[in-house]
Amino acid sequence: MDQVKFSREVMHIKDRGSRHLSQETVKKLIHRSQEAKKQAYSPYSKFRVGAAILTTDNCVFTGCNVENACYNLGVCAERNAISKAVSEGYRNFTAIAIASDLDDQFISPCGGCRQFMREGEDLITSSISFFFFSLGQIGMCTYQSLMAHT
Numbered sequence: 325m326d327q328v329k330f331s332r333e334v335m336h337i338k339d340r341g342s343r344h345l346s347q348e349t350v351k352k353l354i355h356r357s358q359e360a361k362k363q364a365y366s367p368y369s370k371f372r373v374g375a376a377i378l379t380t381d382n383c384v385f386t387g388c389n390v391e392n393a394c395y396n397l398g399v400c401a402e403r404n405a406i407s408k409a410v411s412e413g414y415r416n417f418t419a420i421a422i423a424s425d426l427d428d429q430f431i432s433p434c435g436g437c438r439q440f441m442r443e444g445e446d447l448i449t450s451s452i453s454f455f456f457f458s459l460g461q462i463g464m465c466t467y468q469s470l471m472a473h474t
């Protein structure tokens with residue numbers, strides 16, 4: 325996890341490998357992830373997560389976590405958003421924003437989601453950036469830094 329470098333301010337986004345994304349785009353994507361979080365079905369963990377993934381042709385797909393009494397049938401917000409996009413024929417992504425109710429740390433994809441995204445370039449382009457929002461701050465990391473120790 326210490327390989328993941330979070331920028332402390334939105335201004336630093338340009339320095340972290342997503343030059344093509346404006347601050348406005350990132351803020352909108354984060355907002356969409358926060359809206360998606362409101363749809364979370366998480367009666368067991370009581371932990372709401374929302375994700376919004378941006379395709380290279382500027383479509384946004386959102387997802388929330390959907391839990392189940394059989395816990396491992398539940399799906400994370402990230403996988404939900406990715407699966408929705410893939411189901412609609414979109415496989416090339418620029419960025420994904422993830423929101424949770426944690427207010428003291430950035431949410432980070434679980435091991436299962438990292439495995440899911442490790443599938444390769446046919447599913448997730450390795451140039452995708454990850455954005456997180458907490459305490460009024462936006463953090464980001466690259467695919468490579470997120471996956472460094474997986």
Ligand SMILES: O=c1ccn([C@H]2C[C@H](O)[C@@H](CO)O2)c(=O)[nH]1
Pocket residue numbers: 366369371372373388389390391398399400401402431432433434437
């Ligand atoms: O990055 C994450 C981490 C957790 N969860 C979900 C899974 C489960 O429903 C709940 C508690 O782990 O949060 C996500 O959707 N995304």
Ligand SMILES: [Zn+2]
Pocket residue numbers: 400401402403433434435436437438
């Ligand atoms: Zn997950």
